[in-house]
Amino acid sequence: MFETDDRRLARWEQRAEWPLTALAVVFLLVYGWQVLDNRATSGLHQVLEVVLWLVWLVFAVDYAVRLKLAVDKRKFLLTHWFDLLAVLLPMVRQLRVLRLISVLKVLNRRIAGNFRQRVGVYAAGITLLVGVCASLAVLDAERNHPDATITTFGDAAWWTLTTISTVGYGDRYPLTWEGRLVAALLMIGGIALLGVITGTIASWLVERMSGVEDSVADAEQATLAELRLVRAELAELREELRATKT
Amino acid sequence: MFETDDRRLARWEQRAEWPLTALAVVFLLVYGWQVLDNRATSGLHQVLEVVLWLVWLVFAVDYAVRLKLAVDKRKFLLTHWFDLLAVLLPMVRQLRVLRLISVLKVLNRRIAGNFRQRVGVYAAGITLLVGVCASLAVLDAERNHPDATITTFGDAAWWTLTTISTVGYGDRYPLTWEGRLVAALLMIGGIALLGVITGTIASWLVERMSGVEDSVADAEQATLAELRLVRAELAELREELRATKT
Amino acid sequence: MFETDDRRLARWEQRAEWPLTALAVVFLLVYGWQVLDNRATSGLHQVLEVVLWLVWLVFAVDYAVRLKLAVDKRKFLLTHWFDLLAVLLPMVRQLRVLRLISVLKVLNRRIAGNFRQRVGVYAAGITLLVGVCASLAVLDAERNHPDATITTFGDAAWWTLTTISTVGYGDRYPLTWEGRLVAALLMIGGIALLGVITGTIASWLVERMSGVEDSVADAEQATLAELRLVRAELAELREELRATKT
Amino acid sequence: MFETDDRRLARWEQRAEWPLTALAVVFLLVYGWQVLDNRATSGLHQVLEVVLWLVWLVFAVDYAVRLKLAVDKRKFLLTHWFDLLAVLLPMVRQLRVLRLISVLKVLNRRIAGNFRQRVGVYAAGITLLVGVCASLAVLDAERNHPDATITTFGDAAWWTLTTISTVGYGDRYPLTWEGRLVAALLMIGGIALLGVITGTIASWLVERMSGVEDSVADAEQATLAELRLVRAELAELREELRATKT
Known part of the structure; x- marks a missing residue:
């Protein structure tokens, strides 16, 4: 069974969940x-950049550990190709912006876990x-x-608002290809x-609908049980009749 | 029970419903x-402004009374956070425009009450x-x-039409941040x-579907009742047979 | 009954259906x-205008006849307010363009009659x-x-294509209020x-789902009928037993 | 039967499926x-053009063969009018771009066959x-x-992205009517x-829902079968009773 074999992977994922969520929030902040800080000195700027790369490194290590723990490595690579891309692509300097994808994936999992049943809150979040x-x-x-x-x-x-609502006035729009990549992902x-x-x-x-199916099945089961009791009663009656005859 | 405890709140809300609706219409007018009245003297303008603030004050008082009447105050604050925001935010002069939110909430409740069953009319209204x-x-x-x-x-x-239909030609769009706030809310x-x-x-x-479930349950109930009659009949038959035997 | 009382109205509507459809097509052409004919002399232009007004007049007469034939005139006015508007508004010279609404209503009824079951074809048409x-x-x-x-x-x-698909590039858009009225209606x-x-x-x-309900009801009916046969059989058996006893 | 008569057509379509898919990919490449190759000499350009026309010719021949193999030719023309248009229209030089429609149809069939059950993958592809x-x-x-x-x-x-998402900033849009035709089709x-x-x-x-229907029907069938057994048992019991009597 998959569940048995990949128990170690599952355990790792469970343990890593909270630290990764925290790191994702740190990255975002x-x-x-x-x-946003225009006045930051270039020194501070570089410190922050280092922090961002460290967080990205942790995400990369998490991927590597999960790949190592997975029993069927080929299957893991196939089903987690998106995770791999989200970790590898940001290594190209121009695609730095894609580091946010990993962050979004981690945070999305947390929001989904809490609010999936309340579709509206989940979607809003x-x-x-x-x-x-x-x-x-x-x-x-x-x-x-x-x-x-x-x-x-x-x-x-x-710009994000006019884009996500598909209104698209066209008063602002990205001109660089990195900006357009963000627009495409959005x-x-x-x-x-x-x-x-x-x-x-859906x-x-x-x-x-399955509820309907189940309730129908239950009702039918009760009817069938009742019917079987009737048949048993009949059989007994016949026995008694035979006993009378002899 | 919540319904018993918050009976006074519910009675207040019922009584306040019509006056608040009337006030909302007054506010809108x-x-x-x-x-719209460009030629209004600054004096008239200020009179109208005072009327608007008085209506807003009534909405604020209504919120305060409801909070006071609520038994579980913390729960009331949590479930009515939007009402609180809609009352508090317009106090900031720049956010005056948000006073319309309270008005819309009150009028929406009335339209919803009358037309929710006819989705089309409700949506149009x-x-x-x-x-x-x-x-x-x-x-x-x-x-x-x-x-x-x-x-x-x-x-x-x-502009409202091109925005709400998400066409967004871009021939007109808001430039001030108050205007953009309106656009965001729209x-x-x-x-x-x-x-x-x-x-x-949905x-x-x-x-x-529940209707299907209920009709199935009813039909099954009839079948089971019939079956039980059959079993009783059988039991009586057996009794008679025993009586014959002796 | 509505059907009995408004028989004359229904007969009129049925008879008028084909001529009105033909007139709608004529109007459109x-x-x-x-x-489209830029080179038309002003004389020809006026002849065409007269034809358009005549068709509109026939639509107005149709409405008047239907109102006259309706038994409950108040109810007819209430349920056909849109038809009345579509006939009256174009009398204002500026709203001439609304004459097309009546035409669309007539043609829509015909398309709907033929293709409602095939949603795709109806929507496309x-x-x-x-x-x-x-x-x-x-x-x-x-x-x-x-x-x-x-x-x-x-x-x-x-322009129609970019508007109806809500893309709205904004390279072309109406400037006159008649044009914007058309855009709003579109x-x-x-x-x-x-x-x-x-x-x-939906x-x-x-x-x-009603099909499911019906099929369940049918199956239950069969089971109940069978059960009643069983009970009758039992009753007869009991009778025979009693006959034996005596 | 249609299936029997058009067996030869079906066999042809099955055999032609892979070659046509391959040709569609070739065409696209x-x-x-x-x-995309701006630096291509006009000679190379013409060679590529010839290849494109040859592929188109194969598509045309495929249509002709299918028409010839069809038993009811009139019905084939009616149900495959879109295929005919997609083959004939590109003959007009200005409509060359419509050759891609045939290519898309062929490739769509393949993607649909593989992924229709996974709606998301199909839609993405x-x-x-x-x-x-x-x-x-x-x-x-x-x-x-x-x-x-x-x-x-x-x-x-x-441009394709802003159009297909209906955002439509309006920073880029087609000006030629061939470009607008592409936009319309998109x-x-x-x-x-x-x-x-x-x-x-849906x-x-x-x-x-049919599953619910079937499961209900199955359960009812079992109940009915059980009931018939009960009735048979009763009949036998009656027989035995009669035997006792005599």
Whole structure:
């Protein structure tokens, strides 16, 4: 069984859950600080950068440990290709912004665990989180472009809002390809989120239908049990009749 | 029981329902007058402003009374945090526009009460109401900005329409941050409305499914009752047979 | 009964159906000719205008006849308020474009009758029809505005497409208030169409559920009938037993 | 029977499936090469063009063979009108871009066959494919227009993304009518895809409901069988009683 073989992996994942969540929050705060603090000296800037890379390193180590603990390594690689990409791609300097993906994955798992049953709260929470990350990332990517229309966090938040609601006035939009990558992830993420919500509603309907099925099955079971009692009674009656005959 | 303990709260809410609805309509009319009447003397303007603040005060008093009447005050604060925000935030002069939120909440309850069963009418009514409020609010926020593209009520209504339908041509959009706050609330409100409608349809489907469940349960009940009659008949037959034997 | 009392109304509606559909098609063709034929002499233009007003007059007469034939006139006015508006509003010269609403209502009924069961075909057909009408109407409204961005039918069709898909690039948009009225109706119509499709799917699901309910009821009926046969058999057996005893 | 008569057609379609898929991939690669390789000599360009026309010719021949093999030719023409259009329209030089439609149809069938049950993967795959095709096609159509805003593949991909997500900033949009045709197909395709996904979820729900129906029917069948056994037992009992009597 998968559950038996990968017990060590599961144990690791359970233990690593809280530390990783904490690290994800740290990453988000430090990243936000780095992006928003214009007056930071280049020294402070570099310190923060080091912290971010350290957090990323922990995420990479977590992936490596999980791969090592997995019994069927090929299967692990296939089912966790997205995790691998989210760890490897940010090594390219231009794709630094993708480090946020790992952070979002970890935080998403926590929010999902707490609120999946309340679809509305879950959707609101994860949307807010994605929105904040996208605003920070697009600001980071855009603000040094000479013709940039997104130069403050307010601009970035406004752009995120018009994009995620698909209104798209076109008063602000990314010009750099890193910014466009953020936009692409934001749009795809929005669609994926919608898919999650639709799927949750659909599976909830199906669960209710299984309830109908079960209640029908239960009622039928009771009827069948009753019928069998009747048949047994009949058989006994016949026995008695035979006894009378002789 | 919650229902027993909070009987006084419920009685207050029932009694306050009509007066609050009337006040909400008054607020909307006075606010509309204030925003649309360009030629109003500054004196009239201030009279209208006083009326608006008085209505807001009544809403605040209503919240305070409800909090006082609630038995479990902590629970009331937690479940009514949105009401508290809607009452407190407008005290900041810049966030005056948020006074409309309380108004919308009161009017929404009334529309929902009357039309929830007819989803289409409810959605149309609340969308119209939100649209009018958003148009007034964005006009109020934008028209004094030097580069404003929204300077008449016609512009504001057109902007609201292109935003709520997510078309977003980008010929008009808010520039002030108050205007963008209105835009954010409009976009979030539109998504929430969609959620309400989807939820209503889903819960209607589930209700129908419960109907199936109930009808199955009823039919099974009839079958079981019939079966028990058969078993009783059999038992009596056996008794008679025994009587014959002796 | 409504069906008995309003038999004359129903008969009229049935008889008027084909002629009205034909007139609607004529209106659409003549309107399209008038809008698209730039080189038409002012004389021809006026002839076409007369034809359009005549068709509108027939629609108005149809409404009057239906009102006269209705037994409960107040109820007819209430349930057909939209028809009345669609007939009265175009009398204002500026709202001429609303004549297309009556045309769309008549043609929609025909398409719905043929294709409601095939949701996809119905949606495609009515969307195409609405799109052509909106393109003609917006071109009619916009092309004489000095800063108009919609001046050819190609522009108008492209604008309709970007609007109905809610993409809204903002390269073309209406400037006149008649054009914006067309845009508003197009956006609302698009949402309404989506509602019709969602509703059709939901009601189809409910129908299937009723099928489950019916099949369960049938099966239960068979079981109950069988059980009653068993009980009758038992009763007869008892009778025979009694006959034996004596 | 249709299945018996059109056995030869079905056999042809089965045999042609893999070669056509391979040709579709070849077409896509060659088309991409032709569009993206700016430095290609006009000689190479013409070679690639010849390859594209040859692939198109094979698609046309496939249609002709299928029409010839079909028993009821009129029915085949009616049910495959879209295939005919997709083969004939590209003959007009201006509509060359429509050759991609046939390619998409063939590849879609393959993706659908493999992933229809996993709606998410199917939707992602076909969206990616449509997106790449639309980007290539719009770049092909636009880049020679003097005022074009879409002049590189990056621009085209960005435009495709903002269009398919209906954000539509309006920073880039097609100006040529070939480009607008691509945009129209992209928008319609996006809506159609949404329809496919909604339909798949709905039909999955209905399937589950049929499951309920079947399980109910099975349970009822078991009850009925049991009841018939009871009745048989009773009949036998009566027989025995009669034997006792005599």
